[in-house]
Amino acid sequence: MPSSRKVIISCAVTGAIHTPSMSPHLPVTPEEIIQDSLDAAEAGAAILHLHARDPDTGKPTQDPEAFRKFLPRLKQATGAVLNLTTGGSPHMTVAERMRPAAELKPEVASLNMGSMNFGLYPMLDRFKAFTHDWERQHLEASRDLVFKNTFADIQHILEVGTANGTRFEFECYDTSHLYNLAHFVDRGLVQAPFLVQTVFGLLGGIGAHPEDVAHMKRTADRLFGDAYIWSVLGAGRNQMNVAAQAAAQGGNVRVGLEDSLWIAPGQLAESNAAQVTKLRSLLEGLSLEVATPDEARAMLVLKG
Numbered sequence: 001m002p003s004s005r006k007v008i009i010s011c012a013v014t015g016a017i018h019t020p021s022m023s024p025h026l027p028v029t030p031e032e033i034i035q036d037s038l039d040a041a042e043a044g045a046a047i048l049h050l051h052a053r054d055p056d057t058g059k060p061t062q063d064p065e066a067f068r069k070f071l072p073r074l075k076q077a078t079g080a081v082l083n084l085t086t087g088g089s090p091h092m093t094v095a096e097r098m099r100p101a102a103e104l105k106p107e108v109a110s111l112n113m114g115s116m117n118f119g120l121y122p123m124l125d126r127f128k129a130f131t132h133d134w135e136r137q138h139l140e141a142s143r144d145l146v147f148k149n150t151f152a153d154i155q156h157i158l159e160v161g162t163a164n165g166t167r168f169e170f171e172c173y174d175t176s177h178l179y180n181l182a183h184f185v186d187r188g189l190v191q192a193p194f195l196v197q198t199v200f201g202l203l204g205g206i207g208a209h210p211e212d213v214a215h216m217k218r219t220a221d222r223l224f225g226d227a228y229i230w231s232v233l234g235a236g237r238n239q240m241n242v243a244a245q246a247a248a249q250g251g252n253v254r255v256g257l258e259d260s261l262w263i264a265p266g267q268l269a270e271s272n273a274a275q276v277t278k279l280r281s282l283l284e285g286l287s288l289e290v291a292t293p294d295e296a297r298a299m300l301v302l303k304g
C-alpha cells in the first residue's frame with residue numbers, strides 16, 4: 001500500500017441493510033438522499049457510495065429510474081465522486097443488482113468479492129417495531145440467505161464496468177475475498193491502483209478485532225504490495241474504532257448510515273454528515289489531512 005498521502009473519506013449514505021423504522025434519520029426519499037449526500041460531501045466525504053430506495057416504503061430498489069431521481073442533482077451540486085452499488089441488497093439477484101451501474105456508468109461502483117452468509121437477524125433483538133412488513137421479513141429471511149457473488153458474477157460486473165470506464169470499490173469481507181481479488185488481478189482483469197474496501201464486523205464476514213484488521217492489511221500488503229489503496233468500513237458499533245485503527249496505519253475510511261446508524265453508544269446519528277464530521281476530527285487529531293474529491297480521483301485514477 002502506498003504511504004504518506006491524504007485520507008479518502010467515503011460516505012455510504014443509505015444502503016440496503018438498515019430499514020426506515022430503525023432510525024428517523026435514515027435517508028429514504030430522493031430529496032433526503034440528496035440533502036444528506038451534499039451535507040456529507042461538504043463535511044469532507046470525497047466519495048459518496050449510493051443506493052436507492054422506494055420513497056413510500058423505504059425498500060431498497062435497483063431500478064435505475066430511482067437513481068435518476070437524485071444523481072443529476074448530485075452531479076450538478078457537488079464535485080464528490082459518485083459510487084453506485086452493485087451489491088444492492090443481498091436479497092436481490094445479481095442481474096438486478098448491476099442495472100444502475102451498467103446503465104448509468106458511474107466513476108466508481110462497488111464490487112463484492114465473494115459469496116457469504118449475511119446475518120441481519122440479530123438486529124431483531126434491538127429493533128422490534130416496524131412500520132412496513134418488508135422490514136421484519138428482510139431481517140428474518142437473512143437466517144437462510146446467501147449473498148451470492150460467484151466468480152462468474154464478479155467477472156461479469158468487472159467486464160461491464162471496465163468497458164464503461166467505471167473503476168471499483170472492491171468490498172472484501174474476509175480473507176478469502178482478498179484472494180479472489182488477487183485471482184482477478186493475476187488474470188489481468190483489475191488494474192492498479194485499485195481501492196480495496198475491507199469490511200469488518202458483519203455477521204458472516206470477518207470480525208472487528210484489531211487482530212482482524214491487522215490480518216486483512218497484512219494479507220492485502222502481501223498480495224498486492226503498492227498496487228492497492230486500502231480503506232476500511234466497520235459495521236455498527238465497530239465503525240469508529242476500526243476507522244481509528246486503519247487511519248493510524250495509513251488507511252482510508254468509509255462511514256455513513258449504510259454501515260452504522262450510530263454516532264456513539266446508544267445514540268443515533270442525526271445525519272451522515274455527523275459521522276463524517278466525527279471521523280474528520282479523529283483524522284485531524286492524528287494530524288492527517290483529508291483528500292478532496294479531485295485528490296481522490298488522482299489517487300484512484302478515475303475517469304472524472
Ligand code: KMH
Pocket residue numbers: 012015016017085086087088110111112171199202258259
Ligand atoms: N453494506 C455494506 C457492508 C454494496 O453496496 O455493494 C456493503 C456494501 C455492498 O456496500
Ligand code: ZN
Pocket residue numbers: 012015016049051085087088110258
Ligand atoms: Zn452499499
